[in-house]
Amino acid sequence: MMGRRKSEILKSFTLTLVAILVMFIILFPVYYIFTVSISPGSTLATTEFHLIPRNVSLDSYREVLFGFSGNKLSEDFTGTIEGSASIQDGKLYLTEGTIRGKVKYGPFTGMTFEIPVKNLVFDVSGNSNAQGGLKGEVRGLFVLTRMNPDGTIGFGLLRNVILTEGSLDGTAVSGPMEKYVVARNSGTVHFTYLGKFVNSKFFGYLKNSLILATLTVILTLIFVVPAAYAFSRMKFFGREHVLYFYLMFTQVSGGLGIAGLIALYGMVVKLGLYDKLPVLSFIYAAGSVPFNTWLLKGYIDSISPDFDEAALVDGAGYLQIIRHVLLPMALPGIATVAIFAFIGGWTEFILASLLLTQDNQPLSVWIYLLMGGIGRGIDWSYFAAAALLFALPVFVMFMLAQNYIKSGLTVGGLKE
Known part of the structure; x- marks a missing residue:
């Protein structure tokens, strides 16, 4: 008995060490970029590495957020x-x-x-x-x-x-x-004094990113929630094949790559929709509809249809069922869809750089353009601070969604 207990303790200890090692490997790049961001005058092009920075400074964050004495000005x-x-x-x-x-x-x-x-x-x-x-x-x-x-x-x-x-x-x-x-x-x-403040571009690009990501989430939910409900609950011709075909078609069409981008650019310019943030949000939302519909449909399938039938008996319409029955019970699934939509709108930069001028470009394009200085005096502390601040909203979204899902919202069942 004693030997068995020691074996279990040893196994648990070993698994814990393995988990810690895996987490260290996964999170080490984030920690390293953080050390770069708080190290003044740091560079990645060096053989030196200090696990704990010798000189800690928050000047890079101050420069990104509130302006600075001229660095990275154009x-x-x-x-x-x-x-x-x-x-x-x-x-x-x-x-x-x-x-x-x-x-x-x-x-x-x-x-x-x-x-x-x-x-x-x-x-x-x-x-x-x-x-x-x-x-x-x-x-x-x-x-x-x-x-x-x-x-x-x-x-x-x-x-x-x-x-x-x-x-x-x-x-x-x-x-x-x-x-x-x-x-x-x-x-x-x-x-x-004015110049020291306004030469920071961060908040202008941040505003554009927030507009893009927020509109993408709203449009995605408007499209996905009714579609997922229809595929999950309603019976119509081709229901079993339409979504499969839709998913497959989007994956195949994505392989067209540059040709697809050229066609999209031509259509946007022809329609006079170039350099408009809502149009780009609509494109993002449309591209995410198949996957997110599939994702939310799977969650709605786990909710008993007895709730819908009870609401129909009480005289509720389909829109009322979605609003008062489905939405409260499917909040964890909807939160997951919202996270994916937000991340897609927040991090995409190829279409943003193609379809938007500099004044309307988001943070993702700005950070990518910072990399244009590689080999020509790029300030890695500044770049690292900007990259971490760019990633912060996504991290916050995950934390908020996790807390929301864990707050006790569960799918119940009718008592027979």
Whole structure:
């Protein structure tokens, strides 16, 4: 007896260790990305690894949520250029000079910068040769990926710079620039109080994600609940085969891949529905209808039809049965469908990047675009913090649904 008990204890202890090991393997990537998010200046491109971070900082979360001193900024700018230059054969050669610019948010200035430049070449109008001091106006895109504590630019770019107008010792000049201006540990940046707050893009993309996911859940439930009830309770021609065919068709059509995306894009543009969040939510909901209908139908099948018959005897219609009988008893199944619909609307980014412009794109596309900086100065702490904040609503949805399902809602039965 004693030996049997020891064997059971040893077996239980072994299974517990195995379960802990499996959970550690599953959750380790999440823990690692969390350590990256609280480690200042961390990078994934290193052989060093610390299970417990040496220096803990929440600056990355603050920067993602509430703005920061210039990191990861990409905004249009206008400004001036001054320096020593010469014109030869339609080319303007800037030997040495300075570009001063500012970024505006509406009518307000959010940031000013000054970048020393040299050896730049512009294509300019006219072929006259001249030499002297250059003064002009420029515009373009200012991209700042890293800023040093002293206010200098750690790494930044002036992209698509255009010399809109200017003069070189009385000679009028204008024209586009042939290459980017790179600023590395040079130049200065100054943010206004407004600029320090509004340069964070998180809440704008968060709003778009919430709209997409919420509308997707609502539309999915509107389509799925009546359909699942019909397939579970009603008898009609082809009932046993329609849902199987529907599921199979969606899986086969999904294999069309790029061709399907091109067709969908063409239809959306032709109908004038491009860049509209509700339209994308409708597409998400429509794509999830077969699987979620099948899922909810299986749950409704487990509910005794005696409840429906009792309600029909009392004079209830089908809509009343769904609202007052089915919905309260099928809440766990409906909650599961809502979770899948929310996750689908929250995490999808291929259609979102294809059918939405930048202003309407969700968090999933924004985080994907952050990866565009790999190999060019990406801040992994910032990316890790943004990724965890992106995953947080899905985690909260799971926790809320778990508590709701476990709160005692069960499918009962009629007493005979």
